[in-house]
Amino acid sequence: MDEPEVPIELARLWRLPSQTRLGRPARLDVDAVVDAAVALADQGGLAEVTLPKVAEALGVTKMSLYRHVGSKDELIALMEDGVGPPPDLPEGPWRESLAAWAEALADRIERHPWLADLRVAGPPSGPNGIAWFDAGLRSMRRSRLDWGPKVRIVMIVSDYVQGMARLAQSLAAGRSGTGLDQAGAELAYGRAMAALVDPERFPDAAALFASDTFADTGADSADVDFRFGLDLILDGVAAQAD
Amino acid sequence: MDEPEVPIELARLWRLPSQTRLGRPARLDVDAVVDAAVALADQGGLAEVTLPKVAEALGVTKMSLYRHVGSKDELIALMEDGVGPPPDLPEGPWRESLAAWAEALADRIERHPWLADLRVAGPPSGPNGIAWFDAGLRSMRRSRLDWGPKVRIVMIVSDYVQGMARLAQSLAAGRSGTGLDQAGAELAYGRAMAALVDPERFPDAAALFASDTFADTGADSADVDFRFGLDLILDGVAAQAD
DNA sequence: AAAGATAGTATCCTAGAGACACTAAATAGG
DNA sequence: CCTATTTAGTGTCTCTAGGATACTATCTTT
Numbered sequence: 001m002d003e004p005e006v007p008i009e010l011a012r013l014w015r016l017p018s019q020t021r022l023g024r025p026a027r028l029d030v031d032a033v034v035d036a037a038v039a040l041a042d043q044g045g046l047a048e049v050t051l052p053k054v055a056e057a058l059g060v061t062k063m064s065l066y067r068h069v070g071s072k073d074e075l076i077a078l079m080e081d082g083v084g085p086p087p088d089l090p091e092g093p094w095r096e097s098l099a100a101w102a103e104a105l106a107d108r109i110e111r112h113p114w115l116a117d118l119r120v121a122g123p124p125s126g127p128n129g130i131a132w133f134d135a136g137l138r139s140m141r142r143s144r145l146d147w148g149p150k151v152r153i154v155m156i157v158s159d160y161v162q163g164m165a166r167l168a169q170s171l172a173a174g175r176s177g178t179g180l181d182q183a184g185a186e187l188a189y190g191r192a193m194a195a196l197v198d199p200e201r202f203p204d205a206a207a208l209f210a211s212d213t214f215a216d217t218g219a220d221s222a223d224v225d226f227r228f229g230l231d232l233i234l235d236g237v238a239a240q241a242d
Numbered sequence: 243m244d245e246p247e248v249p250i251e252l253a254r255l256w257r258l259p260s261q262t263r264l265g266r267p268a269r270l271d272v273d274a275v276v277d278a279a280v281a282l283a284d285q286g287g288l289a290e291v292t293l294p295k296v297a298e299a300l301g302v303t304k305m306s307l308y309r310h311v312g313s314k315d316e317l318i319a320l321m322e323d324g325v326g327p328p329p330d331l332p333e334g335p336w337r338e339s340l341a342a343w344a345e346a347l348a349d350r351i352e353r354h355p356w357l358a359d360l361r362v363a364g365p366p367s368g369p370n371g372i373a374w375f376d377a378g379l380r381s382m383r384r385s386r387l388d389w390g391p392k393v394r395i396v397m398i399v400s401d402y403v404q405g406m407a408r409l410a411q412s413l414a415a416g417r418s419g420t421g422l423d424q425a426g427a428e429l430a431y432g433r434a435m436a437a438l439v440d441p442e443r444f445p446d447a448a449a450l451f452a453s454d455t456f457a458d459t460g461a462d463s464a465d466v467d468f469r470f471g472l473d474l475i476l477d478g479v480a481a482q483a484d
Numbered sequence: 485a486a487a488g489a490t491a492g493t494a495t496c497c498t499a500g501a502g503a504c505a506c507t508a509a510a511t512a513g514g
Numbered sequence: 515c516c517t518a519t520t521t522a523g524t525g526t527c528t529c530t531a532g533g534a535t536a537c538t539a540t541c542t543t544t
Contacts, residue, residue: 125435141446192248213390
């Protein structure tokens with residue numbers, strides 16, 4: 001009856017020590033692999049995280065990694081959890097607390113941009129994922145919201161933060177001319193749209209392009225946009241909480 | 243001075259006819275390639291869309307596809323635009339119109355689940371992307387919102403819809419036991435979490451897991467969740483619009 | 485010292501994206 | 515009519531990735 005209580009992936013996420021200490025001692029452990037992968041992703045994006053490259057960074061062969069992570073997907077999940085727990089957030093009215101939590105989430109993605117590329121793979125299950133989740137719930141302690149709404153609001157806010165981060169990254173990539181196939185696309189965009197968007201078919205879009213709304217998409221407008229949407233969502237929460 | 247007015251990718255997105263009709267006539271065109279790719283994605287997900295498989299479906303070799311699409315990424319963009327324009331939406335108060343637009347977006351993803359996997363790659367640029375964008379803006383005509391807020395709200399709502407779709411897909415995949423590595427993970431999840439989530443460290447999360455909130459994540463709760471968040475966002479918009 | 489367990493290695497396979505040089509089929513101008 | 519030009523589609527090659535399998539190396543327990 002030595003069936004594991006928890007699946008092996010969960011055991012790795014929580015760094016549960018293995019029962020036995022038989023056999024050859026390991027040079028590597030889960031943390032070493034995850035840290036190396038995170039370092040690669042931090043400086044080159046998720047695409048840099050390949051089993052060969054992680055293995056090379058650690059000075060081992062790629063197949064040895066499979067002793068410590070079950071698959072590439074599991075490695076990604078471990079990386080997501082591995083970037084760490086939330087910071088201590090100030091207690092206070094739910095609106096300020098929840099906003100601070102959202103800012104902390106955004107900050108986390110800014111430090112690890114590849115987090116914006118990840119798909120949600122279900123409910124949080126790692127220790128740090130749970131910690132972030134717990135912090136999000138805690139921010140609403142002083143509200144009169146029930147569990148159901150709280151959970152949904154946590155999902156909405158974290159989804160919003162990730163979505164805005166993705167958008168900001170895409171715009172930044174397009175703007176700074178990544179040298180990829182969309183070099184100069186930013187310049188051509190306005191002119192091409194003016195030529196292609198027929199005001200008869202698309203009256204509102206054409207009017208928008210004719211206005212200078214897109215012109216002031218300056219350097220730090222991302223922060224303004226972020227606050228705008230966050231406040232909008234918080235207004236929506238306020239409508240529910242009262 | 244016969245430089246193209248618009249980049250070639252945009253020309254393909256908008257199906258601008260090429261000037262010349264020299265040379266060998268094409269068996270294929272952009273639409274044929276895109277339609278085949280969409281058909282594959284519809285029945286097997288984005289992972290089914292590979293150049294070899296698309297080519298096989300069309301009875302050509304994979305390299306011939308590059309005569310009609312510039313790259314895999316461009317094919318994805320063409321697919322996204324290729325699923326079609328928005329339906330006609332009822333005029334009316336902005337709140338109902340915007341809600342209807344969001345429902346139409348959700349409906350589109352339900353018909354083409356792979357749309358949930360796509361990253362936003364900047365502002366909309368294809369004819370149908372523009373059409374959806376235009377429809378979103380139009381839904382708020384009767385509000386007193388300025389262009390800036392309108393654009394942001396369109397982004398927030400479409401991001402919300404896509405995020406919820408992704409979440410619903412993840413949960414559905416976990417629930418129906420895809421046969422992948424997470425077979426039975428759903429069952430183990432509750433028990434494992436109860437064992438791992440220390441109430442001292444994670445008081446709110448532990449309390450949540452102890453409650454039966456997750457138990458009633460029934461079959462059609464996705465719709466309920468969707469409406470909850472949508473209403474929350476609309477409440478936020480209302481706070482801005484007044 | 486032998487048996488058993490675990491860590492890391494060497495080699496193989498499958499599959500995809502894309503480069504490049506080729507052949508095939510059309511048109512325009514002499 | 516015929517040939518140069520232009521465009522469409524093919525065949526083959528390279529690179530890179532994830533992963534399976536069978537192996538060797540190194541430790542602990544008895």
